[in-house]
Amino acid sequence: MKPCEVTVFGAGYVGLVTGACLADMGHRVEVLDVDRSKLETLAAGEVPFHEPGLADVIGRGVASGNLRFGHPDGLESCGEFVVVAVGTPPTTGGAADLRFVRSVVDLVAKRAAPGAVVIMKSTVPPGTGASLSETLSPVGVEYTSNPEFLREGSAVRDWFKADRIVLGGPEAAVERVAALYEGIDAPIVRCGIASAELIKYASNAFLATKISFANEIARLCDRLDADVDLVMHGVGLDPRIGPAFLKAGIGYGGSCFPKDTKALDYLSSLNGYDFHLLKAVIDVNKRMRLLPIMTLKDVLGDLRGKQIAVAGLTFKPNTDDIREAPALEIIDTLVADGAQVRGYDPVGVVDAGSSSFEQAATLAEAVRGANAVVIATEWPEIAHADWRELAAAMDEPRLVFDGRNCVDGDAVRAGGGNYVGVGRR
Ligand code: UDX
Secondary structure, eight states, X not given: OOOOXXXXXXXXXXXXXXXXXXXXXXXXXXXXXXXXXXXXXXXXXOOSSOOTTHHHHHHHHHHHTOEEEEOGGGOOOOOSEEEEOOOOOBOTTSOBOOHHHXXXXXXXXXXXXXXXXXXXXXXXXXXXXXXXXXXXXXXXXXXXXXXXXXXXXSHHHHHHTOSOEEEESOHHHHHHHHHHTTTOXXXXXXXXXXXXXXXXXXXXXXXXXXXXXXXXXXXXHHHXXXXXXXXXXXXXXXXXXXXXXXXXXXXXXXXXXXXXXXXXXXXXXXXXXXXXXHHHHHHHHHHHHHHHHHHHHHHHSOOTTOEEEEEOOSSSTTXXXXXXXXXHHHHHHHHHTTOEEEEEOSSOOOOGGGOXXXXXXXXXXXXXXXXXXXXXXXXXHHHTSOHHHHHHXXXXXXXXXXXXXXXXXXXXXXXXXXXXXXXXX
């Protein structure tokens, strides 16, 4: 495989993983970011966020000279491939904010040589590629859509063991991008730009649908004396359904699902279609975050002055990402209701200055003396802790609300506690 020159815009989760992995595959990559403090962290040999395995890949890339970092202000010319991996945050109305993407594309139009290919990895609504192509075509730069499906916490593995590579765009440009991925054994879906863009949104919306469906079944389980974990296990054994993403709990969070489901709903309305199912998925997810609050109120009554521990702050384990983390919304509601909240997370730290709750250094410290605990993230350290001992160290009524169905309820009960899971009577 011929090594290619690649310029990556954005040193976030997607950009940094993409740049480091392409460098590991032998390409010569420069990753650019406007955040100078992030660049300083990278120059010091550190990774700005927690992502298992990424530090090693970056280290190898820097040592081999294949991976460099820089600021876009210093950019004189782009490589033959330009990866765009900057944020597309939601606007208040739910649409994706494309300001960063557009400013990168404007810069690329000035700095890229004719024949260069833009690879759009940022999640942009269908129709965006067609409009960005209008800026790039006049200067001879091709546009392709290549959505990413990396999961935080397993992003490096997901890159090298991709289950598919989606490439939308003009045929010749698509084949050049396909060659860039040579060595990765994954089916390639070649399609038009709008189809590629929609594959990303439809995938995330479908996964979110599976989660909300499992959560609806959980609510029913609570009323039928059935166990949602067993029910969804039985359901997921059907190969037409599959076992993944059927885990009930306090709902999905993170930087993708909440944003992308809202953006797809917005895009549908904009195009004159009311996406009923997606609206329900979003609504169910909102309700799941209220479930711990309702349960605590049922058992503890008025929450004013009550000591509540929240175990796990990140939106899922193996990441330090707290964007759209259910834990934080739950904490805000508890604090608004007058509870005293102590949070604990093995990695995720919320800026203490802006947080309305105390952060404990250990799980035991967070839980000691608490009237109730809400388990919000299934970190192994939390799931496999000695819940008999922890429950015994709590104060009455010793309620453990397991928002991720990850703890042994019998252990809690053996310690004198009351255990409530989600759909797990
Ligand atoms: C997701 C997609 O999986 C990935 O393909 C896309 O590129 C980016 O968005 P990520 O946000 O890293 O990845 O997390 P993921 O592992 O998909 O989990 C998302 C949320 O769903 C988490 O809050 C998780 O706790 C929740 N979840 C997941 C459930 O509640 N139940 C499940 O069964 C699975």
